[in-house]
Amino acid sequence: xxxxxxxxxxxxxxxxxxxxxxxxxxxxxxxxxxxxxxxxxxxxxxxxxxxxxxxxxxxxxxxxxxxxxxxxxxxxxxxxxxxxxxxxxxxxxxxxxxxxxxxxxxxxxxxxxxxxxxxxxxxxxxxxxxxxxxxxxxxxxxxxxxxxxxxxxxxxxxxxxxxxxxxxxxxxxxxxxxxxxxxxxxxxxxxxxxxxxxxxxxxxxxxxxxxxxxxxxxxxxxxxxxxxxxxxxxxxxxxxxxxxxxxxxxxxxxxxxxxxxxxxxxxxxxxxxxxxxxxxxxxxxxxxxxxxxxxxxxxxxxxxxxxxxxxxxxxxxxxxxxxxxxxxxxxxxxxxxxxxxxxxxxxxxxxxxxxxxxxxxxxxxxxxxxxxxxxxxxxxxxxxxxxxxxxxxxxxxxxxxxxxxxxxxxxxxxxxxxxxxxxxxxxxxxxxxxxxxxxxxxxxxxxxxxxxxxxxxxxxxxxxxxxxxxxxxxxxxxxxxxxxxxxxxxxxxxxxxxxxxxxxxxxxxxxxxxxxxxxxxxxxxxxxxxxxxxx
Amino acid sequence: xxxxxxxxxxxxxxxxxxxxxxxxxxxxxxxxxxxxxxxxxxxxxxxxxxxxxxxxxxxxxxxxxxxxxxxxxxxxxxxxxxxxxxxxxxxxxxxxxxxxxxxxxxxxxxxxxxxxxxxxxxxxxxxxxxxxxxxxxxxxxxxxxxxxxxxxxxxxxxxxxxxxxxxxxxxxxxxxxxxxxxxxxxxxxxxxxxxxxxxxxxxxxxxxxxxxxxxxxxxxxxxxxxxxxxxxxxxxxxxxxxxxxxxxxxxxxxxxxxxxxxxxxxxxxxxxxxxxxxxxxxxxxxxxxxxxxxxxxxxxxxxxxxxxxxxxxxxxxxxxxxxxxxxxxxxxxxxxxxxxxxxxxxxxxxxxxxxxxxxxxxxxxxxxxxxxxxxxxxxxxxxxxxxxxxxxxxxxxxxxxxxxxxxxxxxxxxxxxxxxxxxxxxxxxxxxxxxxxxxxxxxxxxxxxxxxxxxxxxxxxx
Numbered sequence: 001x002x003x004x005x006x007x008x009x010x011x012x013x014x015x016x017x018x019x020x021x022x023x024x025x026x027x028x029x030x031x032x033x034x035x036x037x038x039x040x041x042x043x044x045x046x047x048x049x050x051x052x053x054x055x056x057x058x059x060x061x062x063x064x065x066x067x068x069x070x071x072x073x074x075x076x077x078x079x080x081x082x083x084x085x086x087x088x089x090x091x092x093x094x095x096x097x098x099x100x101x102x103x104x105x106x107x108x109x110x111x112x113x114x115x116x117x118x119x120x121x122x123x124x125x126x127x128x129x130x131x132x133x134x135x136x137x138x139x140x141x142x143x144x145x146x147x148x149x150x151x152x153x154x155x156x157x158x159x160x161x162x163x164x165x166x167x168x169x170x171x172x173x174x175x176x177x178x179x180x181x182x183x184x185x186x187x188x189x190x191x192x193x194x195x196x197x198x199x200x201x202x203x204x205x206x207x208x209x210x211x212x213x214x215x216x217x218x219x220x221x222x223x224x225x226x227x228x229x230x231x232x233x234x235x236x237x238x239x240x241x242x243x244x245x246x247x248x249x250x251x252x253x254x255x256x257x258x259x260x261x262x263x264x265x266x267x268x269x270x271x272x273x274x275x276x277x278x279x280x281x282x283x284x285x286x287x288x289x290x291x292x293x294x295x296x297x298x299x300x301x302x303x304x305x306x307x308x309x310x311x312x313x314x315x316x317x318x319x320x321x322x323x324x325x326x327x328x329x330x331x332x333x334x335x336x337x338x339x340x341x342x343x344x345x346x347x348x349x350x351x352x353x354x355x356x357x358x359x360x361x362x363x364x365x366x367x368x369x370x371x372x373x374x375x376x377x378x379x380x381x382x383x384x385x386x387x388x389x390x391x392x393x394x395x396x397x398x399x400x401x402x403x404x405x406x407x408x409x410x411x412x413x414x415x416x417x418x419x420x421x422x423x424x425x426x427x428x429x430x431x432x433x434x435x436x437x438x439x440x441x442x443x444x445x446x447x448x449x450x451x452x453x454x455x456x457x458x459x460x461x462x463x464x465x466x467x468x469x470x471x472x473x474x475x476x477x478x479x480x481x482x483x484x485x486x487x488x489x490x491x492x493x494x495x496x497x498x499x500x501x502x503x504x505x506x507x508x509x510x511x512x513x514x515x516x517x518x519x520x521x522x523x524x525x526x527x528x529x530x531x532x533x534x535x
Numbered sequence: 536x537x538x539x540x541x542x543x544x545x546x547x548x549x550x551x552x553x554x555x556x557x558x559x560x561x562x563x564x565x566x567x568x569x570x571x572x573x574x575x576x577x578x579x580x581x582x583x584x585x586x587x588x589x590x591x592x593x594x595x596x597x598x599x600x601x602x603x604x605x606x607x608x609x610x611x612x613x614x615x616x617x618x619x620x621x622x623x624x625x626x627x628x629x630x631x632x633x634x635x636x637x638x639x640x641x642x643x644x645x646x647x648x649x650x651x652x653x654x655x656x657x658x659x660x661x662x663x664x665x666x667x668x669x670x671x672x673x674x675x676x677x678x679x680x681x682x683x684x685x686x687x688x689x690x691x692x693x694x695x696x697x698x699x700x701x702x703x704x705x706x707x708x709x710x711x712x713x714x715x716x717x718x719x720x721x722x723x724x725x726x727x728x729x730x731x732x733x734x735x736x737x738x739x740x741x742x743x744x745x746x747x748x749x750x751x752x753x754x755x756x757x758x759x760x761x762x763x764x765x766x767x768x769x770x771x772x773x774x775x776x777x778x779x780x781x782x783x784x785x786x787x788x789x790x791x792x793x794x795x796x797x798x799x800x801x802x803x804x805x806x807x808x809x810x811x812x813x814x815x816x817x818x819x820x821x822x823x824x825x826x827x828x829x830x831x832x833x834x835x836x837x838x839x840x841x842x843x844x845x846x847x848x849x850x851x852x853x854x855x856x857x858x859x860x861x862x863x864x865x866x867x868x869x870x871x872x873x874x875x876x877x878x879x880x881x882x883x884x885x886x887x888x889x890x891x892x893x894x895x896x897x898x899x900x901x902x903x904x905x906x907x908x909x910x911x912x913x914x915x916x917x918x919x920x921x922x923x924x925x926x927x928x929x930x931x932x933x934x935x936x937x938x939x940x941x942x943x944x945x946x947x948x949x950x951x952x953x954x955x956x957x958x959x960x961x962x963x964x965x966x967x968x969x970x971x972x973x974x975x976x977x978x979x980x981x982x983x984x985x986x987x988x989x990x991x992x993x994x995x996x997x
Contacts, residue, residue, distance in 0.1 A: 016628060046625060047602075047603065047622035048624065051605070053581055055582025055583070058586070078558065079551065079558055079676075079679065080675045082551075082554060083554050083558070086553075086554075112550070114676050115676050116676050137548070149580055149645070150676070153642070180579075183607075183608075398608050457629050460751075483745070
């Protein structure tokens with residue numbers, strides 16, 4: 001069943017007039033006959049609506065900065081916020097040749113635990129003392145300070161504290177003014193984190209080894225459930241050198257060397273497109289939007305990557321690996337496809353993931369009929385071509401933009417990075433959409449719904465009317481969806497499963513969602529004596 | 536055996552590393568969810584409500600709706616009244632609650648929001664709303680989730696309580712215990728046939744059976760009509776020995792309305808349950824029901840059976856002060872003398888209450904207030920703890936040091952069924968004890984051969 005204008009009217013009629021008008025702009029029923037359907041996004045949440053959105057701190061500490069494994073992340077503020085971002089989102093990390101086990105400190109949850117007197121008299125001195133303690137106890141390679149709401153209000157200068165600590169201890173101390181009230185969602189925090197890493201970390205490592213070939217970064221991959229490791233496995237087999245996965249299982253050392261890559265891959269567009277873009281400006285590094293979620297999507301991504309380097313051997317090796325992996329996994333996928341075929345799902349996750357999962361679900365014969373994001377911008381829905389037409393409002397202006405220029409020494413034209421002629425690069429650009437993301441809309445069919453900042457009321461109404469077979473959302477929405485008789489899958493941490501990326505991930509995912517939809521519990525809801533009464 | 540002084544606090548560092556407590560409004564949410572027809576709104580940036588939903592949903596595995604006034608940068612300068620009003624408009628319209636609880640955040644309190652004035656103005660502008668609005672100041676620089684729970688429960692009572700005629704319905708005030716334990720306390724009172732008002736009763740709102748039509752605000756919870764009549768009760772039983780006086784709901788009823796307060800520990804452990812049963816029997820003037828005598832017998836039988844295993848246990852107990860107090864009692868009762876007793880809260884009466892309980896122990900435990908897991912871990916390892924008892928934050932004891940943890944309390948985020956953990960009453964105590972003993976046994980059998988092998992190898996070398 002697809003959504004009609006009438007159904008949407010019913011869903012919104014409970015709102016006061018102004019709210020109704022506002023929310024309507026955030027919902028698009030896809031009509032492919034129309035040239036461009038505009039959706040409103042990245043604007044303020046209506047107060048009092050049970051939004052799925054989080055705050056700037058969540059986007060900065062919880063998403064981008066928190067997973068960096070060899071840093072101690074100090075949360076400067078009263079006690080709650082640090083607990084909530086402890087363990088972030090199951091971003092897996094392990095010791096490796098660059099980072100021995102005693103340097104992996106990101107599992108620590110460290111807070112200044114501000115008390116009332118700190119709020120009144122300021123918390124700078126306490127913060128400085130705590131940095132000293134942390135350095136003494138853990139000898140980390142670097143430290144981050146993330147500010148929570150009151151810090152900005154009382155005017156603690158965490159930048160100055162960080163600078164002084166950096167001079168005192170000789171290690172990098174990064175400060176993030178990611179107070180929760182900034183911006184309209186997590187998105188503000190992503191941007192703040194991107195800016196800081198770009199300004200102070202990226203490019204401070206040594207230059208690229210001229211003998212290295214096919215060096216890539218995977219930006220916006222957070223290694224939830226080991227997704228990044230599965231990507232690295234496949235890419236390693238093909239012959240790529242994965243320089244850095246930002247920020248899943250990564251270290252500050254690797255981030256310093258980010259400029260060594262020939263090509264940046266962007267997995268989560270929303271949270272990391274700033275770095276991709278800024279690196280293109282500063283170093284000339286081209287970037288490619290990729291999708292490792294889904295068998296067909298992974299194949300497409302691998303083929304586009306190979307084209308980027310234009311090397312016949314690489315193209316051939318890519319086909320070999322695809323054939324090898326498919327032979328191994330397709331019988332399993334086929335088995336699950338028989339069960340999943342024809343079923344429908346809703347997806348509300350990530351800053352590209354609702355789009356990514358459309359591909360994997362289609363591999364399994366399923367269709368995403370309602371898709372949305374908590375914190376996306378219009379370009380994540382409609383494609384980057386709309387960026388020039390996006391209205392800049394006061395909330396976006398509050399997040400500073402870095403104005404970068406090409407680096408005098410390290411900048412190279414994109415075709416030089418890819419080791420090809422300008423002509424060949426222009427040719428490539430026609431085949432592969434470099435520095436571009438088309439958004440989710442082109443992959444959606446008539447009658448399917450694109451919804452921004454979906455709230456509890458709307459989700460409930462849509463589940464009741466459209467009766468999907470599965471809902472992908474955060475854990476907050478999982479249990480009420482299940483109360484409505486529809487299995488919910490927690491897609492922020494994968495319900496402690498994964499990986500779901502790449503070829504192995506597709507098998508895991510197919511197994512997990514089949515289990516969710518076919519669990520015998522759903523058939524046992526009605527007691528036998530109640531069944532007799534009903535007959 | 537070393538004799539350490541019982542007050543050795545290991546929290547020498549200022550930095551809080553791996554915290555053992557959470558923020559004040561989080562506890563307030565749970566208390567509000569125990570009131571019939573209630574909805575909760577958090578006045579602050581929306582991350583607060585989203586995070587609190589997350590923490591509660593992962594513990595209860597139930598929908599936990601919390602609205603937010605979604606304060607942005609602009610409101611930090613101009614004040615949050617407009618946002619609060621919009622939030623009230625929307626949440627009241629969509630949820631139609633009969634009670635709306637508002638919890639403030641660090642942000643709102645640092646801004647200095649005058650909640651009472653704003654709510655008064657809103658109600659004046661919207662007469663006949665049919666909703667009671669209760670606001671509680673809960674900036675987490677002033678207290679932990681435990682204090683948030685007490686402050687909110689007290690505020691709810693203070694809001695509804697009215698002088699009324701005396702009646703026979705006793706008041707029962709609970710701390711943050713599991714819905715399963717609330718149900719057990721209610722069953723026990725049912726066996727006595729005593730009428731009661733239990734607050735906050737989230738046994739049905741945060742642990743709903745499957746089936747029936749899903750409602751945004753689940754049925755269940757303490758009825759406001761009953762709360763308003765709490766001042767006419769003959770007595771208040773409050774499971775809140777560690778509760779600070781300024782936040783104590785039972786003390787409020789005693790001081791304002793002269794309702795006698797019987798402050799008891801959470802009924803976990805023979806002695807603690809005995810106190811509750813004796814109080815009930817005395818209040819009702821009835822003998823202890825046969826069923827409870829049987830249950831006490833089963834518990835004692837179980838304790839006798841398990842004593843040889845439990846006496847080997849060296850527990851590190853941590854969590855919310857009230858739960859830690861009760862668990863300390865049950866461990867000592869079973870010969871498992873605690874080596875660490877810790878709570879993240881700096882504000883409770885825990886230390887003073889626990890000290891006399893442990894003064895006779897052969898080995899003095901570490902008592903840590905304002906604990907973080909760095910200090911708990913350090914104490915547990917140096918004291919040779921063999922088992923952790925507390926919430927899921929203690930998983931590091933297992934991961935890093937192989938010390939298993941019997942999960943009990945709040946929050947449980949790494950196991951399923953936090954809301955069903957059953958530990959109250961004689962029956963619940965026995966269930967807890969079996970989990971505790973079996974955790975020790977699993978460890979024993981799991982490492983038995985390894986240990987023996989090591990011992991024999993060592994002997995041969997010597």
